[in-house]
Amino acid sequence: MSKTNSTDTDARTDVPADEPADRAAGERLSTAPREERPEPESGAGSGVPAMGVIGWVRWFWRQLTSMRVALILLFLLSLGAVPGSLIPQTSVDDFKVQEFKEQHTTLTPIYEKLQLFDVYSSVWFSAIYILLFVSLIGCIVPRTGQFVGQLRSRPPGAPKRLTRLPAYTTWRTEAEPEAVREAALGVLGKRRFRAHPVGDAVAAEKGYLREAGNLVFHIALIVMLVAFAAGQLFKSEGGKLIVEGGGFANTLTQYDDFKSGSLYDSDTLAPFSFTLDKFVGTYEEKGPQRGTPRTFEARVTYNEGADGPDRKAVIRVNEPLVVNGTKVYLIAHGYAPVVTVRDSKGKVVSRSSVPLLPIDNNITSTGAIKVMDGYRDKNGVKTQLGFKAFFVPTFAGHGKGQMFSQFPGAEFPVLALSAYRGSLGVDSGLPQNVYQLDTSKMKEFKNEDGELLKKMLRPGEKLDLSDGEGSITFDGIEEWASFQISQQPGNGWALGGAIAAIAGLAASLFIQRRRVWVRAVRGADGVTVVEMAGLGRSESAKLPEELGDLAAALITTAPVAPAASATPVAPAAEEKPDTPGSTDADATNEAGSRPVHPAEAPAEGAEK
Numbered sequence: 065m066s067k068t069n070s071t072d073t074d075a076r077t078d079v080p081a082d083e084p085a086d087r088a089a090g091e092r093l094s095t096a097p098r099e100e101r102p103e104p105e106s107g108a109g110s111g112v113p114a115m116g117v118i119g120w121v122r123w124f125w126r127q128l129t130s131m132r133v134a135l136i137l138l139f140l141l142s143l144g145a146v147p148g149s150l151i152p153q154t155s156v157d158d159f160k161v162q163e164f165k166e167q168h169t170t171l172t173p174i175y176e177k178l179q180l181f182d183v184y185s186s187v188w189f190s191a192i193y194i195l196l197f198v199s200l201i202g203c204i205v206p207r208t209g210q211f212v213g214q215l216r217s218r219p220p221g222a223p224k225r226l227t228r229l230p231a232y233t234t235w236r237t238e239a240e241p242e243a244v245r246e247a248a249l250g251v252l253g254k255r256r257f258r259a260h261p262v263g264d265a266v267a268a269e270k271g272y273l274r275e276a277g278n279l280v281f282h283i284a285l286i287v288m289l290v291a292f293a294a295g296q297l298f299k300s301e302g303g304k305l306i307v308e309g310g311g312f313a314n315t316l317t318q319y320d321d322f323k324s325g326s327l328y329d330s331d332t333l334a335p336f337s338f339t340l341d342k343f344v345g346t347y348e349e350k351g352p353q354r355g356t357p358r359t360f361e362a363r364v365t366y367n368e369g370a371d372g373p374d375r376k377a378v379i380r381v382n383e384p385l386v387v388n389g390t391k392v393y394l395i396a397h398g399y400a401p402v403v404t405v406r407d408s409k410g411k412v413v414s415r416s417s418v419p420l421l422p423i424d425n426n427i428t429s430t431g432a433i434k435v436m437d438g439y440r441d442k443n444g445v446k447t448q449l450g451f452k453a454f455f456v457p458t459f460a461g462h463g464k465g466q467m468f469s470q471f472p473g474a475e476f477p478v479l480a481l482s483a484y485r486g487s488l489g490v491d492s493g494l495p496q497n498v499y500q501l502d503t504s505k506m507k508e509f510k511n512e513d514g515e516l517l518k519k520m521l522r523p524g525e526k527l528d529l530s531d532g533e534g535s536i537t538f539d540g541i542e543e544w545a546s547f548q549i550s551q552q553p554g555n556g557w558a559l560g561g562a563i564a565a566i567a568g569l570a571a572s573l574f575i576q577r578r579r580v581w582v583r584a585v586r587g588a589d590g591v592t593v594v595e596m597a598g599l600g601r602s603e604s605a606k607l608p609e610e611l612g613d614l615a616a617a618l619i620t621t622a623p624v625a626p627a628a629s630a631t632p633v634a635p636a637a638e639e640k641p642d643t644p645g646s647t648d649a650d651a652t653n654e655a656g657s658r659p660v661h662p663a664e665a666p667a668e669g670a671e672k
Contacts, residue, residue, distance in 0.1 A: 129202030148183035222581035226597035244584035247621035277571025287561035295554035334388035338366035396546035482518035
């Protein structure tokens with residue numbers, strides 16, 4: 065019995081004589097493209113390869129399509145996406161970008177030169193993306209051709225000296241060599257080996273799914289890249305804030321904000337509409353988690369198409385409403401105080417629900433109430449009114465010089481208002497923030513002390529404007545919900561590619577490509593000598609174990625012959641081994657007639 069870490073060069077006939085034979089045989093189990101060795105220039109003497117223009121192009125292509133460069137590019141792509149997650153992006157929220165620029169005047173010029181506000185459309189990110197795409201394709205195409213060729217070919221014949229393979233066992237049997245080889249074909253076939261007879265041996269191979277998994281992994285990466293690109297080019301995303309009882313139709317004019325990819329066609333907006341019937345939010349009332357949301361859902365009625373039937377649905381966080389491939393996500397919630405504004409004659413000028421913007425987890429909210437049309441002062445002159453609003457759903461802090469909310473539920477709502485009159489600036493044509501009040505062209509209403517007129521109101525209370533100019537009444541509160549309506553055409557492909565990539569990677573890591581040979585020849589004494597050996601793409605303790613199981617299965621057909629009294633002789637087909645002081649007979653029969661399990665074999669160089 066013998067076990068070594070090298071194999072005969074007969075396992076691969078196109079290998080240079082100075083190349084290790086076990087490495088050469090192992091490389092034949094892979095579909096990785098072989099690197100070409102450049103020939104040295106004649107007379108150069110220094111071994112520098114001859115590199116012309118074509119040679120440099122070929123060298124660059126080999127480097128680009130190597131696994132090492134593909135992994136580096138994939139790492140750079142992941143690293144490049146980090147600033148896109150940490151720095152506000154123009155394509156996501158232009159308002160946050162502008163706010164960031166105002167707060168970081170030193171970093172802004174640097175970030176703009178590096179295109180960090182538009183990472184995913186930047187030149188450097190696109191270059192990495194395209195190079196990775198080309199590298200994967202250049203890696204897949206030759207490997208696919210080689211893998212198909214290996215599937216169509218048969219396992220090679222047995223090496224001349226099986227004793228040199230990493231896993232080896234042998235025994236003597238009284239069965240005929242032909243019967244042993246036939247039984248070996250059956251045993252290997254049951255274990256899902258591709259086996260066929262070659263001369264005096266049976267050659268078998270298994271583990272093709274390893275290379276198949278490798279190819280699936282690379283193809284899946286390409287699918288994910290294509291899906292990501294398609295999602296960026298054809299996506300659409302918009303936001304809409306809706307107060308209870310309000311509705312939305314999927315047209316551009318209905319969005320509060322809308323962004324889309326460069327190839328998106330607005331005519332492809334899915335026709336549907338929905339109405340916010342009620343927002344339901346409940347919160348933990350006691351303990352350390354007081355105020356934590358327990359129920360957070362929007363109950364809606366929606367219609368598909370222009371005249372589809374009414375359908376009920378509930379939208380929750382991470383449970384969107386899906387209509388014709390478009391997803392409607394619930395992303396935020398807040399309160400909208402209902403206020404009524406009257407003029408000096410008591411005429412109702414405005415009655416509306418005014419959404420306010422939350423500024424903390426307890427939904428303390430700020431905003432502005434604007435009366436743009438319909439108001440006249442006591443002299444009959446048209447003017448505009450503005451009120452700065454501060455709202456808390458559960459009031460706390462009275463008498464402490466501050467106003468804040470101690471609970472997100474509307475248990476003790478209070479609305480604080482301060483009043484202004486004049487020009488709101490909405491007629492200038494410049495866009496305004498609906499939650500902010502521009503008082504640069506407005507005058508304050510004064511109280512009896514000559515200070516800004518302001519007051520905290522409970523539902524049903526009112527603020528009387530000075531000089532009998534009218535009043536504003538806090539009638540009650542309604543709730544609003546903010547939705548994100550998005551269409552991402554590549555999400556399904558990206559998910560499928562991710563699953564396929566994981567499956568392919570698992571196959572390439574845990575499946576071992578290996579070959580097994582079974583040789584049966586008649587010895588000089590007329591007794592059949594059976595040899596079994598295995599070779600794997602990489603070192604693995606499972607290969608000797610598997611070879612031992614195959615030998616145990618084959619022994620049921622070719623049982624071990626009784627120990628011979630005469631000096632054992634080597635198989636007729638074997639040559640003398642190269643190791644000084646040993647013979648093939650010693651290697652074959654060191655345990656007598658007992659087959660030696662490959663795991664029990666002595667390591668190379670060990671004493672026998």
